[in-house]
Amino acid sequence: MKLSTEQDTEISAARAEIRQTSRPTVAALEAVLHHVIPVLDHGFIRVVDYMGDDSSVVQAARVSYGRGTRRISEDRTLIRYLMSHWHSTPFEMAEIKLHVKLPIFVARQWIRHRMASVNEYSARYSILDREFYLPAYENMAAQSTTNRQGRGVVLGPDEAAQVLEILRTDAERNYDHYVWMLNESADGSRPDDERAGLARELARMNLTLNSYTQWYWKSDLHNLFGFLRLRADPHAQYEIRAYADEILKLTEAWVPLSYEAFRDYRMEAASLSKQALAVIRKIVSGNNVSLEESGMTKREWDALNKLIHEK
Incomplete structure (x- = not known):
């Protein structure tokens, strides 16, 4: 920092x-x-x-x-x-x-x-x-196979090291090019007095998202x-x-x-649909409820069961 x-x-x-x-x-x-x-x-x-x-x-x-x-x-x-x-x-x-x-x-x-x-x-x-x-090794993971937005299994040490090196070198190279295009340093000095340098609003587009x-x-x-x-x-x-x-x-x-x-x-709470609430009421009353009787989709049914049974 x-x-x-x-x-x-x-x-x-x-x-x-x-x-x-x-x-x-x-x-x-x-x-x-x-x-x-x-x-x-x-x-x-x-x-x-x-x-x-x-x-x-x-x-x-x-x-x-x-x-x-x-x-x-x-x-x-x-x-x-x-x-x-x-x-x-x-x-x-x-x-x-x-x-x-x-x-x-x-x-x-x-x-x-x-x-x-x-x-x-x-x-x-x-x-x-x-x-x-640059992520820590434990946060370097492959794409999840079940969630398009998430991470899956953590990468092995060799692959993680290679990815980190790519991230580092790409960021450093792009920053070097950024500074060269500006022809200007943070303190206002100009390495090459013969060159005007690219406008900051344009040079910035070369920076990496990290x-x-x-x-x-x-x-x-x-x-x-x-x-x-x-x-x-x-x-x-x-x-x-x-x-x-x-x-x-x-x-x-x-x-x-x-x-x-x-x-x-x-x-630490959960939001329940009308159908899910009806299922819980039946369970509390001592009745068994099947997926077919619930009026819920398979995905909703699985999510409700996970909510009920997870500790």
């Missing part, structure tokens, strides 16, 4: 600055505010700012003022009710802003969640660093939960899940009551 000199100075200044405020703050999140959390080989996440906490969700739901004399247990009960009944707007009253450094191919997955304010590092304006994501980019990403809590439900899931691609898992920890520190409800009603 590498920070630029400007970023390091900015983060140090932000940590050193203490401000008084009358707005809700969360001690657990204040403790990690501006701290860099490493992700993957060169990436990171850091909390830049946040607004609101669990009480903001409760306040919005009740349209009340301040924290009053309510007990935590009452707030917890209300938050769980809101989550279980799919109320969304109260959770939109809390927001968080993150600074993220991530591989470009992860960013392209991430941006599909069209629910946040995003400002990305501009390779039209600046020169990208010579940093590339090059790192950065952005500021601001989301409300409701939409953050939508992102985490999909990307912190075991079926998500490892690289984006690595970021989602860290954000999940930050969310738990920030809004513990809302996080608990999200975990219980979304992350």
Whole structure:
């Protein structure tokens, strides 16, 4: 993980600055505010700012003022009710802003969640660093034979080493060509004064997708939960899940009551179809149900049985 000199100075200044405020703050999140959390080989996440906490969700739901004399247990009960009944707007009253450094191919997955304010590092304006994501050996796997979007068996050490070498050399070669086309270094110097160099907005297209980019990403809590439900899931691609898992920890520190409800009603819960619910009711009543009687497809039937019987 590498920070630029400007970023390091900015983060140090932000940590050193203490401000008084009358707005809700969360001690657990204040403790990690501006701290860099490493992700993957060169990436990171850091909390830049946040607004609101669990009480903001409760306040919005009740349209009340301040924290009053309510007990935590009452707030917890209300938050769980809101989550279980799919109320969304109260959770939109809390927001968080993150600074993220991530591989470009992860960013392209991430941006599909069209629910946040995003400002990305501009390779039209600046020169990208010579940093590339290279997977660890245990994350080098063949294409799954059952899932078009997933990975299967981990590659053997010889093949994995060969693939890593290809990824490394291709990224290094393309970056060398990128710099040559620019005829410019990050400090503004020009190796060849006789050459104008290609525009940055054109030269960048030669970079590989494992090059790192950065952005500021601001989301409300409701939409953050939508992102985490999909990307912190075991079926998500490892690289984006690595970021989602860290954000999940930050969310738990920030809004513990809302996080608990999200975990219980979304992350570790299951959504059932009308037919699946009817099957479960019959099973609970002591009746046997066959696939033919269920009104479900074979795929739905297998998924329900896996859900019922897995530990």
